[in-house]
Amino acid sequence: MGSHAAPHHHRKAFLVASAVVLTAAGLLGLPRADGAPAAADAADACRTTSVNLPRGDCGPFWQVLAEDFNGDVVPLGAFSDCEHDVDTSAAYCGGLSGSYRDNWWAYPTGWRDTANDRGRDVVGVYHPEDTVSVGPAADGDGRMTIRMWRPADGGPVHAAAVVPRAVMEMAYGKYSARIKVTKVAPGYKSAWLHYGGGCEMDHPEGEWTGSLTAFHHPCGGGEQGSFPGSDDWTEWHTVSTEWTPGHVRFFVDGRQIGQDTREVPDQPLSWVLQNESALEGPGAAPGSSAQLDITWVAAYAYDWG
Template identity: 65%
Template sequence: MSRSRRRGRYRLRGAVALVVAVLEAAFTVPQANARTPSEDACHTTGDVMPRGDCGSFHQVFAENFNGDVVPLGSFSDCDHNADTRSAYCGGLTGSYRDDWWAYPRGWYDTANPRNHSNGNDRVLGGEYRADDTVWVSPAANGDGRMHIRMYRPASGGDLHVAAVVPRTVMRQTYGKYSARVRVVKAVPGYKSAWLFYDGGCEMDMYEQSWVDTVHFFHHPCDGRPQGYADTGRPFTEWHTVTMEWTPGLARYYLDGRLHLSDRRGVAARPLSWILQNESALYGAYATPGSWAQMDITWVTAYTYTGARPG
């Protein structure tokens, strides 16, 4: 099931924003399944964000959101220098303006009939609206979280969805990328497709409908059939999801366990890491008034130092 994702550059202005109540999900962050040692380069075995270099990878970005408050509405005015490393969201300030970008209002997701960038025939999709779906605040236990609460207005119409992008590693060739994430409310019609993408080359980590299980997809840039792995683990558990991308090799991990390794058509040019969350490409459509939410408790990214990992 190929997932080509070149986004249309449509603009929609003047839409009336729906005010969404900020509801905190009171979930603690449990430890990952114990594995000694973990198979990824950082040997991640728990919920603590790794700090420092890991094997052949040099850490260039680490965010655990602790102590931070970024109100709903801040991820706005995000069309500045779109799809480039100088992109930014005008509504953000300080380090968040430096570190994060989001797909702007007026771009449409893969399922939306205004886009259908992978040739699907869905009749309902989403509009990227980080301005009213994304915020940062502590959970009930004090743990800092980025919250992404997608929804479909009670009046119907397009879903409001969100794709956030760490600016530090936009347009980067090779590296290691990890995040600790959980879907705290899953209902039909919502999905993730976290990916590395640019102009036809695509590698997907943490993908599928939120009521399904976590999948990985590798789309060789030379057109050969995709590789994929179903981890069998639900999105509603806390997971550490990791991608290690080196010359001629792509490795996909969940909770430190290697689920997919592929050498076919591995990209050898700059791609951007996109934490893309959108409307589902199959199954039931989101019902009017429905909502679903994910929490991210940390995000890390690394450059590749040039030595091939073991």
């Protein structure tokens, strides 16, 4: 159910072969060698129940990004000139500076969103320069804001996909964020995903007028794993994906909503926080807009030890 804005080519990363002992897997909450979930799988590795940004390593993961957006303000217009080394770990946006230039990239202006390939009447084009900003909310909480909109003349939706650079082209890991759609309108959706080489993991995904859903598309094809939830996009939720060898698990507010062991990807992939025009239901109305707020993002590498 996810999408491809442009052809993606990922470099191979150095991976260390590892054998997991069943007893240790059970203690750490890792998948067993036979593919069944371990006893500790009832909750995510960080036991994420707090609204605050988690800090530090947890379970088999070591933290490589902890961003609460309480630092520098990034105004509209700064996420620009993003055509450098696209879709690689060297990618960057020339309009950004400081830590945001170091830590974030975005799909460049002009890339088309998924709806363009789905025969939709309303489609989208990525415009990070006029959809993505960072700054304090009314209560002072620092947030990354994704405000998508459709021009009054009925042109394409201005969409946004942002990418944490610390986990680009990385195999395995844990990926978490706390999010809320603070302004809802029909015709807008998210599909936060890892994909490539015929593999795809999506969480969260769905039209913003609906509920959070997760999907897993096995690398060799076959029936997708679909894990619909009852959680509303318009409430604050912590979403997490845990990707380990042979196993992917999806969490909302610390509870597992789905998991799969069928042909889970083993190659380096990037985490794309993709937001775009809807693939189901009505298209965005001319002059409409919708907004997603992200209050923190945390990402972790997988500890082979």
